[in-house]
Amino acid sequence: MRLHGLLGIVFCVACSSPKTNAPYTFPDTPAGVVPQSESNKATEKGVELGKRLFFDSQLSSNGTVSCQTCHHPEKAFTDGQSLTSMGVSHKPLLRHAPALFNLAWYPGLFWDGGSKNLESQVFGPLTHPDEMGMDLTILLKKLRADKEYPKLFRDAFGEDSITTQGLARALAQYERTLLSFDSHYDRVKAGKENFTRMELEGEKLYTQFCASCHPAPLFTDLSYHANGIDSSISDKSHELIYWGRYRITNDSADIGKFKTPSLRNVGFTAPYMHDGRLASLDDVLNHYARNQAQNPLADERLKAGDFSAIGVEQKKALEAFLYALNDSTYIGN
Amino acid sequence: MKIFNLNVITLVTLAMWILSSCHKNDKKENPQPSTDATINFEFQAVGDLDYETLKLGQVYSTSKGDSVTFDFLNWWVSDITFTAEDGSEWNEAKNYRLLRRDDKKERETFSVNIPAGKYKSVRFTVGVDSNHNASLDSLVGELSPTVGMSWTWQTGYIFLKTEGTFYNSDSMAYTPFQYHIGTNANYKIVTIDFPVATDVNGGSSYELHILLHALNLFTDPNAMDLKTYPYLLVGPPAQTAKVAENYSQAFSLHHFEEL
Numbered sequence: 132m133r134l135h136g137l138l139g140i141v142f143c144v145a146c147s148s149p150k151t152n153a154p155y156t157f158p159d160t161p162a163g164v165v166p167q168s169e170s171n172k173a174t175e176k177g178v179e180l181g182k183r184l185f186f187d188s189q190l191s192s193n194g195t196v197s198c199q200t201c202h203h204p205e206k207a208f209t210d211g212q213s214l215t216s217m218g219v220s221h222k223p224l225l226r227h228a229p230a231l232f233n234l235a236w237y238p239g240l241f242w243d244g245g246s247k248n249l250e251s252q253v254f255g256p257l258t259h260p261d262e263m264g265m266d267l268t269i270l271l272k273k274l275r276a277d278k279e280y281p282k283l284f285r286d287a288f289g290e291d292s293i294t295t296q297g298l299a300r301a302l303a304q305y306e307r308t309l310l311s312f313d314s315h316y317d318r319v320k321a322g323k324e325n326f327t328r329m330e331l332e333g334e335k336l337y338t339q340f341c342a343s344c345h346p347a348p349l350f351t352d353l354s355y356h357a358n359g360i361d362s363s364i365s366d367k368s369h370e371l372i373y374w375g376r377y378r379i380t381n382d383s384a385d386i387g388k389f390k391t392p393s394l395r396n397v398g399f400t401a402p403y404m405h406d407g408r409l410a411s412l413d414d415v416l417n418h419y420a421r422n423q424a425q426n427p428l429a430d431e432r433l434k435a436g437d438f439s440a441i442g443v444e445q446k447k448a449l450e451a452f453l454y455a456l457n458d459s460t461y462i463g464n
Numbered sequence: 465m466k467i468f469n470l471n472v473i474t475l476v477t478l479a480m481w482i483l484s485s486c487h488k489n490d491k492k493e494n495p496q497p498s499t500d501a502t503i504n505f506e507f508q509a510v511g512d513l514d515y516e517t518l519k520l521g522q523v524y525s526t527s528k529g530d531s532v533t534f535d536f537l538n539w540w541v542s543d544i545t546f547t548a549e550d551g552s553e554w555n556e557a558k559n560y561r562l563l564r565r566d567d568k569k570e571r572e573t574f575s576v577n578i579p580a581g582k583y584k585s586v587r588f589t590v591g592v593d594s595n596h597n598a599s600l601d602s603l604v605g606e607l608s609p610t611v612g613m614s615w616t617w618q619t620g621y622i623f624l625k626t627e628g629t630f631y632n633s634d635s636m637a638y639t640p641f642q643y644h645i646g647t648n649a650n651y652k653i654v655t656i657d658f659p660v661a662t663d664v665n666g667g668s669s670y671e672l673h674i675l676l677h678a679l680n681l682f683t684d685p686n687a688m689d690l691k692t693y694p695y696l697l698v699g700p701p702a703q704t705a706k707v708a709e710n711y712s713q714a715f716s717l718h719h720f721e722e723l
Contacts, residue, residue: 170599170601170602171601241617245617245618245619246616246617246618246619247598247599247619248598248599248619250599250600250601251599251600251601251616251619252616252619254600254609254614254616255616255617258609258616259616267609267610268610271610294603295600295601295603295608295609295610296601296602296603299600299601300601303601370617370697370698378618378699379618381699381700381701
């Protein structure tokens, strides 16, 4: 009996890795199970490593810029600027730093969806000369020479895992854990809190005017639309960056289309639009109240013009509902 | 007490055996079966002469009347397949090789071992298949975002990348061109037929020398308009499709013979 017990211990010691790396447990969400990459399922250690990398400015060429530089947790991981010049070159970027939450559901990353998954997306800001400007080969050397990273990578992914693969997978795992579903709205839907009369009125207006592109529970259709902020685009520079989704699909129907951002946390994520050109929520609502009937770069749904008749009180109600989508827990308040 | 000691010894022995059996890197002696032959591939980018490696910075005249120079020419080769006279095929396990003609590389060589047989052709692909082109975190062969052959703003690998200059009749000077060709539509299979079915004997080595005719990128079957489209970076797709068709027809056999 004693022998069997001892043998069992010997087996355990011999064949299980000394540090266990448990699968990461995602909470249930109103949007269902959190989607994962088949080849990169999140683990406790992987997420922990990804979080550390996210906040580490060693990942930039001059050691001053981390992911967090443009993605502040207290602003739902955006930066409050229209076009930041906080990158290593201090040149302004051409697009607005997006808020980061509920990323696991998006089939495309970046404002035009050009990146197909989070694992591939990370190399964009990492290597862009005006963002983190990092040479990946140098970064791998740096991480391998670090006091702590070799162990953290080993714990997360096994031996010899300080590769671009381990780097991308850790960051992607962490980003999938950025979930925001604890707004006043969510608590109302869970029966824990109640809407004010104004918020209720606002929800009706949202359903009528906004929900077709911004459906609950993610408050985005994860797709691409031309919302009429431009009526023509001619600048072909920067590999057609101003042309929106068109530069990815080369389909003329996609000219001027950009990804629908979520309305969640809208109170924390000003300024708005892919280039941050609208400073306030008021500006956004005024934009949608404009007549778009003659604009070739406006989605058909914006052409009916119903929203232009919206009154001041209704606008206030709609804003009250939109602010109910703020998730104070998510931004750490 | 004696029995206990014995048990301890047994246990320690057992434990050591178990520990050693758990080593993952247990290498088993696995010599190449003697029926295999070694094929030494040699890929050589050439200009206007079949026996001379493409010279970087030298002016070449294309058959369509353009004057061009090259800074470098890199491309991916994968899915190497040999077809035997009887139609049976040998496929190399998934591998992606980045072949370069640049200031460091004159020509590229690598070997594969194939079973003995009588072969009539070899096939390979230029580019990366749609599966591995969908993400930058799958590191097979030389695939990696560190080798300068991928896009980050649009996920995918650059299948063939070349840069240089061409004589621009408008500015009457040599101005730059850049061809960065990729996307799944431009993934091309190249088949090279041997002049006669060739016996490949086990234990022997063969040299398979393949040329990439760099000037063909601009000429056949599609004459490229360098002045209008000097920069083909991902797109426009109608233009990159033309270059891809040109590179699919730019390879030829120099020789395939026993060493």
